[in-house]
Amino acid sequence: MADDEKRSLLVNKAKLSETCERYQDMVENMRELGQKAKTALTADERNLLSVAYKNVVGARRSSWRIVSSLSDRENDQKKKSKIQEYRKKIEDELNGLCDEVLSLLDHHLIAKCDDVTEKEKTEAKIFFLKMKGDYYRYKVEVANEDAKEALARKSEEAYEEAYKVAEANLKPTNPIRLGLALNFSVYYYEIQNNQEKACKLAKDAFDAAVEQLETLQDGDSYKDSTLIMQLLRDNLTLWTAEVEDGQQEDN
Numbered sequence: 204m205a206d207d208e209k210r211s212l213l214v215n216k217a218k219l220s221e222t223c224e225r226y227q228d229m230v231e232n233m234r235e236l237g238q239k240a241k242t243a244l245t246a247d248e249r250n251l252l253s254v255a256y257k258n259v260v261g262a263r264r265s266s267w268r269i270v271s272s273l274s275d276r277e278n279d280q281k282k283k284s285k286i287q288e289y290r291k292k293i294e295d296e297l298n299g300l301c302d303e304v305l306s307l308l309d310h311h312l313i314a315k316c317d318d319v320t321e322k323e324k325t326e327a328k329i330f331f332l333k334m335k336g337d338y339y340r341y342k343v344e345v346a347n348e349d350a351k352e353a354l355a356r357k358s359e360e361a362y363e364e365a366y367k368v369a370e371a372n373l374k375p376t377n378p379i380r381l382g383l384a385l386n387f388s389v390y391y392y393e394i395q396n397n398q399e400k401a402c403k404l405a406k407d408a409f410d411a412a413v414e415q416l417e418t419l420q421d422g423d424s425y426k427d428s429t430l431i432m433q434l435l436r437d438n439l440t441l442w443t444a445e446v447e448d449g450q451q452e453d454n
Contacts, residue, residue: 210240217251226258230300237307243315243323249330252312256304260341263297267345294345301338308335325372326379332365333383336390343394355394362387375411376419378427384408385435392442402442409435 213236220229233252237244244252270290277283308331316327339358343351366387369380384404392401412432419425 206241210236214248214251217255221251221254226255226262229255230259234303234307237311240311240315243317243327244312246323246326249327253330253334256300256338260297260300260304260338263293263300264341264344267293267297297345298342301342304338305335308338325368329365329369329373329379329383332361332368333379333386336362336365337386340386340390340394358390358394362390374415374418375408376415376428378424378431381408381412381428381431381435385431385438388435388438392438398442398445402439405435405439405442409439 217232233255274286343354373380388401388405391397
């Protein structure tokens with residue numbers, strides 16, 4: 204089977220899996236595509252890859268939070284031990300999936316960004332560096348205290364590199380740049396516990412996009428950008444209120 208035909212087949216299978224909400228099947232198709240594609244992934248293929256892993260990893264992140272809450276509330280040590288064993292199983296699955304994504308990014312996807320036009324290369328590089336920051340962040344969430352700092356540093360480095368490229372090359376209204384700002388601000392809020400820096404990053408991204416909102420045309424890009432802007436504003440409202448409450452408590 205020719206490379207283009209095989210690639211098209213994997214994409215179509217991934218789309219079918221997504222429709223059926225069989226995200227593990229979707230992951231397997233997109234992982235194979237990421238490993239075997241001889242040229243950079245298209246925007247559509249990148250989004251399919253992201254959706255696939257986001258769902259399988261997201262399910263385990265949700266499970267981990269639930270089982271951690273159960274463990275914290277359990278007083279019976281025998282039951283608590285069993286719950287913690289199950290949490291470890293979930294952690295192993297989550298870390299395995301995150302490592303899989305990070306390996307794909309480092310050994311296949313980021314390097315292939317050089318095969319396309321400068322605009323496509325820039326967007327793909329930012330997209331993949333953002334993913335790298337995201338999946339290191341997910342590992343931080345479940346890591347023990349000894350491992351958290353090093354993982355957090357790798358997450359921040361990936362976000363920081365992506366943000367520098369985005370600020371230099373993409374409009375403030377670009378959904379890839381806005382999505383990066385959203386996740387980078389969440390990193391500062393949830394991982395670094397730095398509410399002020401999270402608020403500043405979210406506010407700067409939102410304000411810059413608002414100033415150029417009239418340049419956006421109706422369509423998928425407009426919808427994507429305005430949706431992310433709403434998420435930035437929602438987070439900013441919540442975080443600002445918490446910062447103000449903390450300042451009042453300190454007085």
